[in-house]
Amino acid sequence: MxxxxxxxxxxxxxxxxxxxxxxxxxxxxxxxPDRPRLPFSPGQLAQLDEALTVSTRSTGLEFAVYLGDLGEESRERAEQLHAGLGARAAGGVLIAVSPGQQVFEIITGEQAHQRIPDRSCQLAAMSMVASFREGELLEGVISGLRMLSDAAGSA
Known part of the structure; x- marks a missing residue:
């Protein structure tokens, strides 16, 4: 120009x-051009990374977080993302959050499901919803990670 x-x-x-x-x-x-606005600052990403690392190391399960559009079939898309963990999917836990759709899914693999019952997932989901309603996306995800890893116990 x-x-x-x-x-x-x-x-x-x-x-x-x-x-x-x-x-x-x-x-x-x-x-x-303006860079796209990211949902988390570098400091917040470090907090999320630490929470993921602690959850994975303390439980022996593979914890993962996905943040983005899940499409109309959010459950199916989350299951596809969970399957993307490959050999670690059986012991994997995925928290998939789509802020734009106001939808999230918690997917547990076969081994992870034996250690994290549905009731624990429901409690983590309720905690996450409370944070999300207050506009606290990061706090909700970290709270969910902590609750799920507490439910799984140590490796």
């Missing part, structure tokens, strides 16, 4: 500038 100004100066134009025959100074400027 270029903009122009009438210039009466006879100085040589600088880099990205050109003096036209009519005396107009044409200036080229780089316009950087």
């Amino acid at each position: 270029a903009t122009g100004e009438i210039s009466r100066e006879t100085e040589d134009p600088g880099s990205g500038e050109a003096l036209t025959a009519t005396g107009r100074l044409s200036v080229a400027r780089r316009i950087e």
Whole structure:
């Protein structure tokens, strides 16, 4: 994009500038597009990473969090994401959150389900909903992780 100004100066134009025959100074400027806004700051991402690490290490289960659009069939999409854990899926726990849709899913693999009963998942979900209603996305996810890892117990 270029903009122009009438210039009466006879100085040589600088880099990205050109003096036209009519005396107009044409200036080229780089316009950087706005970066997409991320839901978490770097500090918040570090908190989430720490919560995931502690949950995984203390229980021996593979905890994962997905944040993004889950589509119309949110449960099916969350199950696909959980299956993406590969060999670790049986002992995996996925919390998939779609803030735009106001939907989340908790998926447990076969081994994880033996250690984390449905009732514990429901309690974690209720805790997460309470935080989400207050606009506390990160706190809700971390609270859910802690409750699920507490229910699973140590490895």
